[in-house]
Amino acid sequence: MTSPLSGRGAGGEGWPSAETITRLPKAEVHVHLEGCFEPSDVEQLAQEAGESTRPTDVTGMDLSQFLELLDWTCSLVRTPEQVARAAYAFAEREARSGVGYADLIFNPTHWPAWRHRLDAFVEALDVGFREAEEDGLPPVGLCVSLLRQQTASEAIELVDWLLEFRHPRIVALSIDGNEAAAGRTGPRFSAAFRKAADANLHRTVHAGESSGAEGVRDALELLFAERIDHGIRAIEEADLVAELAERQIPLDVCPGSNVQLGLYPDRSSHPLDSLRRAGVPVSINTDDPALMRHSLVSEYAATATTYSWDSTVLRDVARTSIGASFCDPDLRARLLTALDAWTP
Numbered sequence: 001m002t003s004p005l006s007g008r009g010a011g012g013e014g015w016p017s018a019e020t021i022t023r024l025p026k027a028e029v030h031v032h033l034e035g036c037f038e039p040s041d042v043e044q045l046a047q048e049a050g051e052s053t054r055p056t057d058v059t060g061m062d063l064s065q066f067l068e069l070l071d072w073t074c075s076l077v078r079t080p081e082q083v084a085r086a087a088y089a090f091a092e093r094e095a096r097s098g099v100g101y102a103d104l105i106f107n108p109t110h111w112p113a114w115r116h117r118l119d120a121f122v123e124a125l126d127v128g129f130r131e132a133e134e135d136g137l138p139p140v141g142l143c144v145s146l147l148r149q150q151t152a153s154e155a156i157e158l159v160d161w162l163l164e165f166r167h168p169r170i171v172a173l174s175i176d177g178n179e180a181a182a183g184r185t186g187p188r189f190s191a192a193f194r195k196a197a198d199a200n201l202h203r204t205v206h207a208g209e210s211s212g213a214e215g216v217r218d219a220l221e222l223l224f225a226e227r228i229d230h231g232i233r234a235i236e237e238a239d240l241v242a243e244l245a246e247r248q249i250p251l252d253v254c255p256g257s258n259v260q261l262g263l264y265p266d267r268s269s270h271p272l273d274s275l276r277r278a279g280v281p282v283s284i285n286t287d288d289p290a291l292m293r294h295s296l297v298s299e300y301a302a303t304a305t306t307y308s309w310d311s312t313v314l315r316d317v318a319r320t321s322i323g324a325s326f327c328d329p330d331l332r333a334r335l336l337t338a339l340d341a342w343t344p
């Protein structure tokens with residue numbers, strides 16, 4: 001029998017169990033509200049909106065098709081009560097995976113009913129998150145996201161709104177969407193991200209999923225990203241991998257999503273572990289868990305099994321998730337202390 005510190009369970013049959021992973025103190029830092037509606041939620045929302053439902057099976061979809069599905073599901077959400085319900089359900093989802101804090105991305109362009117009342121949308125989310133916290137569920141911070149197809153002036157408009165509104169629930173400016181369809185957009189959004197950085201708003205940037213290594217470079221140099229959402233295609237350029245390792249830029253990786261959307265044929269072809277072994281800080285995340293039918297626990301388990309990780313690696317990855325998160329320093333310290341005390 002090996003001790004936890006010597007990496008118990010490495011490659012062992014059935015290890016790590018769901019229970020072991022659920023108890024692992026961790027944060028989730030790359031998950032979209034838009035991807036958190038279960039098929040049953042979508043059915044209920046369609047009924048409440050008086051619309052006929054559509055299939056939510058994402059098998060074989062590419063990123064463009066997937067983003068269109070998000071547009072449709074989110075268009076069904078029209079009342080503050082529905083928004084608060086989604087926020088509460090998100091905190092419940094995170095609690096089920098043993099998450100101690102989550103940074104949640106939402107992109108206003110997916111929610112047409114709220115286009116001219118974004119403040120009411122955030123307030124409604126806040127109602128759900130506050131109620132969740134009162135019930136002992138984990139705290140959630142919001143990353144408000146631009147879409148790669150937006151214009152430079154729309155981006156500045158969003159940042160101006162964020163800085164004027166300065167809602168305590170909002171922790172970061174984000175950008176997501178399809179870079180392959182939008183082309184190179186780093187220069188277009190640079191002024192908006194500069195403004196956010198100057199105002200001490202955190203920055204997280206989708207890159208290196210539908211863009212290659214050049215997208216990750218632009219995220220760092222033009223968008224002042226503190227973390228990269230996905231970022232895995234940095235593997236295509238050795239110098240960039242070395243720079244990410246040297247600067248300790250965290251990659252918020254979603255292996256199940258990348259396989260689901262056809263970026264890699266299977267988990268063993270995914271570069272997550274090569275990046276980690278090269279010294280790049282990586283965390284594990286779900287991206288769009290409900291539509292992709294996975295959970296944070298199942299993602300940790302499948303990843304650990306694929307690469308025969310031991311408990312030391314699991315703890316390191318969880319530590320990265322907590323360190324990369326935009327939670328307040330007290331909570332970060334508490335989560336790190338709990339992580340040190342975790343017994344695999």
Ligand code: ADE
Nearest residue numbers: 032176177178206287288
């Ligand atoms: N929005 C939701 N999921 C996304 C993904 N995987 N890539 C880019 N934008 C997204």
Ligand code: ZN
Nearest residue numbers: 032176229287
């Ligand atoms: Zn994402």
